[in-house]
Amino acid sequence: MTGGLCDVPGGSHDGQPRPYPCGWRCTTHAPQARPTTTPTTTISPAVAAAAQRQTHSGPRQVTSALFVDCGDGRETKHGDRAGQIRYTGQPRARYECLACGWQSETITGPTAIRRFLDHIRAAHKAACPAAPSEGAQAA
Template structure:
Protein backbone atom coordinates (compact mmCIF):
# COMPACT_ATOMS: atom_id res chain seq x y z
CA UNK A 1 0.00 0.00 0.00
CA UNK A 2 1.33 3.45 -0.86
CA UNK A 3 0.96 6.52 1.31
CA UNK A 4 -1.50 9.17 0.17
CA UNK A 5 0.14 12.44 -0.80
CA UNK A 6 -1.59 15.80 -0.64
CA UNK A 7 -0.63 18.84 -2.69
CA UNK A 8 -0.74 21.81 -0.29
CA UNK A 9 0.67 24.50 -2.54
CA UNK A 10 1.93 25.04 -6.05
CA UNK A 11 4.67 27.36 -7.25
CA UNK A 12 4.26 28.00 -10.98
CA UNK A 13 7.20 29.51 -12.86
CA UNK A 14 7.22 30.33 -16.58
CA UNK A 15 10.82 31.07 -17.55
CA UNK A 16 9.74 33.21 -20.49
CA UNK A 17 11.06 33.23 -24.00
CA UNK A 18 13.70 35.27 -25.75
CA UNK A 19 17.22 35.29 -27.03
CA UNK A 20 20.69 36.53 -26.24
CA UNK A 21 21.22 39.99 -27.63
CA UNK A 22 24.85 40.75 -26.96
CA UNK A 23 27.39 40.52 -24.18
CA UNK A 24 25.50 39.02 -21.30
CA UNK A 25 22.19 40.69 -22.17
CA UNK A 26 18.94 38.97 -23.03
CA UNK A 27 15.88 40.28 -24.88
CA UNK A 28 12.57 38.73 -23.86
CA UNK A 29 9.70 38.25 -26.28
CA UNK A 30 7.71 36.86 -23.31
CA UNK A 31 9.15 37.80 -19.90
CA UNK A 32 9.43 35.33 -17.01
CA UNK A 33 6.53 35.19 -14.57
CA UNK A 34 5.58 33.32 -11.41
CA UNK A 35 2.64 32.74 -9.08
CA UNK A 36 1.97 30.76 -5.90
CA UNK A 37 -1.30 28.92 -5.26
CA UNK A 38 -2.02 27.82 -1.67
CA UNK A 39 -4.51 24.94 -1.66
CA UNK A 40 -4.87 25.14 2.12
CA UNK A 41 -6.43 28.61 2.25
CA UNK A 42 -7.33 29.06 -1.45
CA UNK A 43 -5.12 32.13 -1.96
CA UNK A 44 -3.21 32.95 -5.13
CA UNK A 45 -0.15 35.18 -4.74
CA UNK A 46 1.20 36.98 -7.79
CA UNK A 47 1.65 36.82 -10.64
CA UNK A 48 4.91 38.71 -10.79
CA UNK A 49 6.61 39.45 -14.09
CA UNK A 50 10.21 40.10 -15.05
CA UNK A 51 13.44 38.29 -14.28
CA UNK A 52 14.39 40.18 -11.12
CA UNK A 53 10.86 40.10 -9.69
CA UNK A 54 10.57 36.35 -10.32
CA UNK A 55 13.90 35.64 -8.62
CA UNK A 56 12.84 37.59 -5.49
CA UNK A 57 9.34 36.07 -5.50
CA UNK A 58 10.59 32.48 -5.72
CA UNK A 59 13.16 33.06 -2.98
CA UNK A 60 10.66 34.54 -0.51
CA UNK A 61 7.10 33.39 -1.24
CA UNK A 62 6.92 30.21 0.86
CA UNK A 63 7.91 31.87 4.12
CA UNK A 64 6.07 35.11 3.30
CA UNK A 65 2.82 33.27 2.55
CA UNK A 66 3.17 31.06 5.65
CA UNK A 67 3.07 34.24 7.77
CA UNK A 68 -0.23 35.40 6.30
CA UNK A 69 -1.95 32.09 5.45
CA UNK A 70 -5.34 31.72 7.14
CA UNK A 71 -5.25 27.90 7.18
CA UNK A 72 -5.05 26.41 10.67
CA UNK A 73 -2.11 24.09 9.82
CA UNK A 74 0.21 27.11 9.82
CA UNK A 75 -1.05 28.42 13.16
CA UNK A 76 0.21 25.56 15.34
Protein backbone atom coordinates in the same frame (compact mmCIF):
# COMPACT_ATOMS: atom_id res chain seq x y z
CA MET B 1 38.77 -17.60 -45.63
CA THR B 2 42.10 -18.70 -44.40
CA GLY B 3 42.76 -19.95 -40.97
CA GLY B 4 44.49 -22.49 -38.88
CA LEU B 5 47.16 -20.25 -37.35
CA CYS B 6 46.91 -17.54 -34.73
CA ASP B 7 47.98 -14.12 -36.11
CA VAL B 8 49.91 -13.33 -32.92
CA PRO B 9 53.56 -14.34 -33.39
CA GLY B 10 55.41 -16.35 -30.79
CA GLY B 11 54.25 -17.28 -27.36
CA SER B 12 52.14 -20.23 -26.38
CA HIS B 13 48.92 -20.88 -28.27
CA ASP B 14 45.95 -22.76 -26.97
CA GLY B 15 42.80 -23.99 -28.72
CA GLN B 16 41.58 -23.79 -32.30
CA PRO B 17 42.03 -20.29 -33.92
CA ARG B 18 38.81 -18.44 -34.72
CA PRO B 19 38.16 -15.32 -36.82
CA TYR B 20 37.78 -12.02 -34.95
CA PRO B 21 37.63 -8.45 -36.32
CA CYS B 22 41.30 -8.09 -35.35
CA GLY B 23 42.28 -11.30 -37.20
CA TRP B 24 42.60 -15.00 -36.42
CA ARG B 25 43.20 -15.63 -32.72
CA CYS B 26 43.60 -18.73 -30.57
CA THR B 27 41.91 -19.00 -27.17
CA THR B 28 44.94 -17.48 -25.42
CA HIS B 29 45.08 -14.39 -27.67
CA ALA B 30 41.33 -13.92 -28.31
CA PRO B 31 39.81 -10.58 -27.26
CA GLN B 32 38.44 -10.74 -23.74
CA ALA B 33 35.25 -9.09 -22.58
CA ARG B 34 35.78 -6.14 -20.31
CA PRO B 35 34.97 -6.91 -16.70
CA THR B 36 31.66 -5.46 -15.66
CA THR B 37 31.83 -3.03 -12.79
CA THR B 38 28.96 -2.04 -10.62
CA PRO B 39 28.95 1.68 -9.99
CA THR B 40 29.03 2.49 -6.33
CA THR B 41 27.04 5.39 -5.01
CA THR B 42 28.00 7.01 -1.77
CA ILE B 43 25.61 9.36 -0.04
CA SER B 44 27.00 12.06 2.16
CA PRO B 45 25.77 12.09 5.76
CA ALA B 46 24.13 15.49 5.24
CA VAL B 47 22.08 14.22 2.27
CA ALA B 48 21.09 11.07 4.16
CA ALA B 49 19.96 13.12 7.16
CA ALA B 50 17.93 15.45 4.92
CA ALA B 51 16.27 12.48 3.19
CA GLN B 52 15.40 10.96 6.55
CA ARG B 53 13.86 14.25 7.75
CA GLN B 54 11.70 14.38 4.62
CA THR B 55 10.15 10.95 5.12
CA HIS B 56 6.63 11.22 6.44
CA SER B 57 4.25 8.70 7.85
CA GLY B 58 1.10 8.52 5.78
CA PRO B 59 0.34 10.03 2.39
CA ARG B 60 1.78 13.40 1.41
CA GLN B 61 -0.54 16.18 0.49
CA VAL B 62 0.03 19.01 -1.98
CA THR B 63 -0.70 22.27 -0.21
CA SER B 64 0.52 24.87 -2.69
CA ALA B 65 1.46 25.39 -6.31
CA LEU B 66 4.02 27.63 -7.91
CA PHE B 67 3.52 28.46 -11.58
CA VAL B 68 6.55 29.74 -13.49
CA ASP B 69 6.64 30.64 -17.19
CA CYS B 70 10.23 31.29 -18.24
CA GLY B 71 9.17 33.50 -21.15
CA ASP B 72 10.62 33.76 -24.63
CA GLY B 73 14.07 35.23 -24.83
CA ARG B 74 17.20 35.18 -26.92
CA GLU B 75 20.72 35.52 -25.62
CA THR B 76 22.97 38.09 -27.26
CA LYS B 77 26.03 36.18 -28.49
CA HIS B 78 28.35 38.97 -29.69
CA GLY B 79 29.24 42.55 -28.95
CA ASP B 80 29.22 44.60 -25.79
CA ARG B 81 25.90 43.05 -24.67
CA ALA B 82 27.05 39.44 -24.99
CA GLY B 83 25.45 37.15 -22.42
CA GLN B 84 22.40 39.35 -21.88
CA ILE B 85 18.93 38.00 -22.65
CA ARG B 86 16.49 40.02 -24.71
CA TYR B 87 12.94 38.96 -23.88
CA THR B 88 10.12 38.98 -26.43
CA GLY B 89 7.78 37.49 -23.83
CA GLN B 90 8.62 38.37 -20.23
CA PRO B 91 8.97 35.56 -17.67
CA ARG B 92 6.17 35.43 -15.12
CA ALA B 93 5.29 33.59 -11.92
CA ARG B 94 2.29 33.09 -9.63
CA TYR B 95 1.84 31.31 -6.29
CA GLU B 96 -1.38 29.60 -5.23
CA CYS B 97 -2.22 28.15 -1.81
CA LEU B 98 -4.47 25.12 -2.20
CA ALA B 99 -5.27 25.03 1.51
CA CYS B 100 -6.92 28.47 1.78
CA GLY B 101 -7.42 29.33 -1.92
CA TRP B 102 -5.23 32.46 -1.89
CA GLN B 103 -3.52 33.44 -5.16
CA SER B 104 -0.73 35.93 -5.59
CA GLU B 105 -0.71 38.47 -8.35
CA THR B 106 1.24 37.50 -11.46
CA ILE B 107 4.82 38.74 -11.18
CA THR B 108 6.70 39.56 -14.40
CA GLY B 109 10.36 40.20 -15.14
CA PRO B 110 13.42 38.09 -14.28
CA THR B 111 14.63 40.20 -11.35
CA ALA B 112 11.18 40.56 -9.78
CA ILE B 113 10.56 36.81 -10.11
CA ARG B 114 13.87 36.00 -8.43
CA ARG B 115 12.94 38.15 -5.43
CA PHE B 116 9.40 36.69 -5.40
CA LEU B 117 10.60 33.08 -5.41
CA ASP B 118 13.04 33.72 -2.57
CA HIS B 119 10.33 34.54 -0.04
CA ILE B 120 6.76 33.79 -1.20
CA ARG B 121 6.32 30.32 0.33
CA ALA B 122 7.60 31.28 3.77
CA ALA B 123 5.75 34.62 3.73
CA HIS B 124 2.40 33.06 2.91
CA LYS B 125 2.92 30.11 5.27
CA ALA B 126 3.26 32.61 8.15
CA ALA B 127 -0.01 34.35 7.22
CA CYS B 128 -2.10 31.41 5.91
CA PRO B 129 -5.25 30.82 7.98
CA ALA B 130 -5.38 27.15 6.93
CA ALA B 131 -1.74 26.34 7.76
CA PRO B 132 -1.27 23.79 10.55
CA SER B 133 0.42 25.12 13.65
CA GLU B 134 2.61 22.03 14.06
CA GLY B 135 3.82 19.11 11.97
CA ALA B 136 5.72 18.57 8.79
CA GLN B 137 5.12 20.73 5.74
CA ALA B 138 5.46 19.57 2.12
CA ALA B 139 8.47 21.11 0.45
